[in-house]
Amino acid sequence: MELIDRNWLQSHLKDNRGEQARLARETGISPDKISKILKGARQVQANEAPLIWKFFYPDQPQTSPEEVKELLELWSRLSPEERDFLLKSAKGLLSPLDPSTHRSS
Structure with a gap:
């Protein structure tokens, strides 16, 4: 799995309205936490990275x-x-x- 950090997340989020909210809803990561990650005020936590990965690559195998x-x-x-x-x-x-x-x- 790639390093999922602020830059990775910014590059994967499209300019579609509501995608950030959908990411929060589908991963269970609060919108506030995602916003802080995107602003650089918070790092992606180890338990959140697989959830974010699965959101963007749902068909790829995931580590348990x-x-x-x-x-x-x-x-x-x-x-x-x-x-x-x-x-x-x-x-x-x-x-x-x-x-x-x-x-x-």
Whole structure:
């Protein structure tokens, strides 16, 4: 899954009126929180990213909540160096399949 942050969300929201409200309604994330994310006053939380992803890409496979929880628990136990290594390794594994993984960290 891509990093879902303010810029990602802004680039995926169309100029259609009401899309931000629909995002809030369908994900269960309050309109206030989405507005704060778009203004840069709040970051997308780990539990919100899969919901936002599913809103924009409903047909793509999604990681189960249990898998996300396990990954986050493991991630939190890693040092910054280990996290960097893991991210680079994952991008290396995916790069033949997806050119978007060549983003800089």
